Amino acid sequence: MNHSYPVYTIEAECQDCYKCVRHCPVKAIRVRDGHATVMPELCVACGKCVEVCPVKAKQVRNDTGRLRLLLAESAPVYASLAPSWVSEFTDITPGQLIRALKLLGFTGVSETALGAQLVSARVAKELDTGKPGLLLSSACPTAVDYIRKYVPNLAANITQVGSPLMAHCRMLRDLYGEAIKVVFIGPCIGKKNEADRNPELLNLAISYPELKQLLRENQIDPARLTPEEEDRFLPEAAEEGAQYPVEGGMNDTIRFQSANRRVHYFTLTGIHNLKLALSGLEEIPENETIFIETLACPGGCVHGPCTEHDSPGLLERLRVLDHTHYPAEPRKRETRGEIAAEFPEDAVQPPTPTLPEIQSALRSIGKTTPEDELNCGGCGYDTCRNFAKALISGHAEPSMCVSYLKKQAQKKANALLKSMSSGAVIVDKKMQIIECNRNFAQLFGEETLEAFDACPGLAGADLDRIVPFANLFESSLQSGRDIRRDSLKVGKRLFSVNIFNIDPGEVIGAVIFDVTKTELRREQIAARAREVIDRNIATVQEIACRLGEQMADTELLLRSIADDYADDQDLIDESKAPENGRS
DSSP: OOOOOSEEEEEGOOOOOHHHHOOOOOOOOOETTTTTEEEETTTOOOHHHHHTTTTTOOOHHHOOOHHHHHHHHHEEEEEEEETTTHSTTTSSSSHHHHHHHHHHSSEEEEETHHHHHHHHHHHHHHHHOOOOOOEEEESOHHHHHHHHHSSSGGGGBBBBBBHHHHHHHHHHHHHHHHTEEEEEEESSHHHHHHHHHHHOOOEEEEEEEHHHHHHHHTOOOOOOOOHHHSOOOOOOSSSSGGGBBBHHHHHHHHHHHOOOOTEEEEEEHHHHHHHHHHHHHOOOOTEEEEEEEESSSTTTTGOTTTTTOOHHHHHHHHHHHHOOOOSSOOOOOOSSSOOOOOOOOOOOOOOOOHHHHHHHHHHHOOEEEEEEOOOOOSSSSHHHHHHHHHHHHHHGGGGGGGHHHHHHHHHHHHHHHHHOOEEEEEEEETTTTEEEHHHHHHTTTTHHHHHHHHSOOOOBBBBGGGGGGGGHHHHHHHHHEEEEEEEEEETTTEEEEEEEEETTTTEEEEEEEOOOHHHHHHHHHHHHHHHHHHHHHHHHHHHHHHHHHHHOOOHHHHHHHHHHHHHHHHHHHHHHHHHHHHH
16 A cells, blocks of 8 residues: 555455456556556556546545644645636635635635636747647646656647646745745645645645545534635636636637637547547647647546536536636736746656567466457456556456456366266256256266267256256245255155255256165165164063073072071070070
8 A cells, every 4th residue: 555646555445346457548557466556657647546446445645634734834824726616616605615724724725727827828928939839738737747658759749837736836935935835725636746746836735525524524614604804815816717627728718818820729638538639649730830738637627536526517617617707808927936847758668578478478368369369358458468468567467357267267167067976057047057067967867968968068958858856946046045855756766955056046056966876775774773773672681581580589599598597596596595594
């Protein structure tokens, strides 16, 4: 778990679904031991993995703790509020939100859109005075990272001006001093990267969910607040720059500022569209001036990865447009500090494995022929060969291949079925055989065995035509209960049947033995045992009788001895009596 990068994985929650791999536009996900983690060196912080993760294992770094520390310091803290706030906080006024932020500890609140106006003015000037060619916007840090990493040949075409946020930070520091702290609040993960890379300008970036968390913890409900007179955006409210959060918004503001009417304006939103449009874009017609507004999120910032609204996209855009107010005439937009920036190449070097290496990787997942390469996309990669390259680079594991796992499971199941001495069968809810072993076929006659040899497994065969006690299977399917019969008599044969649920109501299995011979042997053994028992009982009885006779004889003998002893004692007593009388 890497908490230093803006996106990380809670490994204990990651459940081998590979959905993040499928949806990541740059395949910046490494799967190891079944856990999918983000590779910062490849990631562009678009947040797609966070959006699609079904168990919320992908998380955005929470910086509320750092913000609390920042607000506790003596230096004044200013909020740079993204213009998309109007689509996120639909039930509150600007004054109420400003009042809530001040209650949290912010000194003042300013709109990032003011920086957007500075950027548009700088780009418009470049379009008016520069040479024809291709220019790509620098407004979206995620789009900029994508171009630098994955279309590096066009990095030099990015306008040499900082993002609206960086321009806004420069403006705030020019106005209120270098000692202030600046915190961005908005819908973007990429802004956290900007804060990490430019701590001298931007101290921290938090998302809308993080702001809502802080408001809840401090029991602040903006909708119930009454703003005061000074609860206004500093140093002033934004105008045309407030349109930046919607696709085409930047282009509209540049058109408003620029005098060059020969510029071709295009808008590309979404990494996928950037990939399609920019890949292979090397030759630009001479004397053509092209400006492309590039945004990583489809539809613009109002659909950022850290937004929590439920309304349709059109309503979100309308709210932004309604909040935007153009001045009657273009204003001169500039700041004392420098807002220029450079965006050098940061090219990601794709792996270049050899053909033998790719073939070896394909063989490791059971793909030895072109027909084996299904290109199903279940692993998250669009082709089996791209998956093989990911295996070679250590970004993927063989267990990610669904067809490979299925074949492995089938092989293991077949091996188990073959090795079982009993008959085994798996049946679906239509009472059709899914799989069985040869011993099962042997239990039910030569015709069934011949059918099995012709079609191993008897897949699709009707169980009713094979098994004379198929009603037990139907009963188990309907009740969802397991059924066991130790001695089920069918004609002259006895079967031991154990029917068990695999997927209740859908799939059941059974293990069947022919115990006819076993039961006969049991009866024979029982009969012999009964004979032995009878003889033993007779012997015991005879012993008992003899013991009884012996006891009677012994009793008579003892009585006779006792009587004789008593008579002798009487004689002794009589012989002593006269002698005693004389004395």
